[in-house]
Amino acid sequence: MLLTPEVLVGIAMTNPVNVQIASRLPSLGLSQCMLTAGCLFQAVWNYQLDLPPASGVKDYDIFYFDSDLSWEAENEVILETQQLFKDLGVKVDIKNQARVHLWYGERFGRPCPRLESTRDGVDRYLVAGTCIGLDPETGEVYAPYGLDDVGRGVLRPNPQNLQPDLFVHKARSYQERWPWLRILESSSQGDG
Structure with a gap:
């Protein structure tokens, strides 16, 4: 499937939860706010x-960037977000990308560099093609590796975040839900 940013957004917005989240998010006034991850690319796989x-969508991820690195500030945003979306009946997971380096090592057993923007956070997904974010205010799609892999159902490691064990675990979890997906375990491996 040839996937352009416009087609991605069109398909993702067939999910009424994405529509509601994208329309309400700007009211939080968060810097560099993006709807990201599975709720976008998994809609494409479902469409196909x-x-x-x-x-198969487990949660709805939102990234933002705030230089206040306190847990209290992030928790306030989490609570506001829960209140804003409580009527949707889904799990909404919001994270301040400026704080990721503070907890990532404890959670995943390896360090994460300090991120300088929301895009830096999107850039760190384990599967290259899933590095996708949508700015709800502008409608801009951020996809540093393009959209071809998502359109073709290809799962390959993200060359900026090579963690083979975590990649295989993540890719297999996707393949369990969408069996037609193809896993390429080497980021330099061809697609043919």
Whole structure:
């Protein structure tokens, strides 16, 4: 499937939860705010299998960037977000990308460099093609590796975040939900 930013957004917005989140997010006034990850690319995979757009979506990820690195400031945003979306009946996961380096090592057993923007956070997904974010205010799609892999169902490691064990775990979890996906375990491996 040829996937352009416009087609991605069109398919992602067939999920009414994405529509509601994207329309309400700007009211939080968060810097560099993006709807990101599975709720976007998984809608494309569902579309290709004629499944409901939210099928297999575990949560709705939102990234923002705030130089206040305190847990209290992030927790306030988390609570505001929960209140804003409580009627949707889904898990919304919001994270300040400026704070990721403070907790990542403890959670995943390896360090994460200090991120300088929300885009830096999107750039760190384990699967290259899933590095996708949507700015709800402008409608701009950020996809540093393009959209071809998502359109073709290819899962390859992110060359900026090579963690083979975590990549395989993540890729297999996607493949369990969408069996047609192809895993390429080497980022330099060809697609043919």
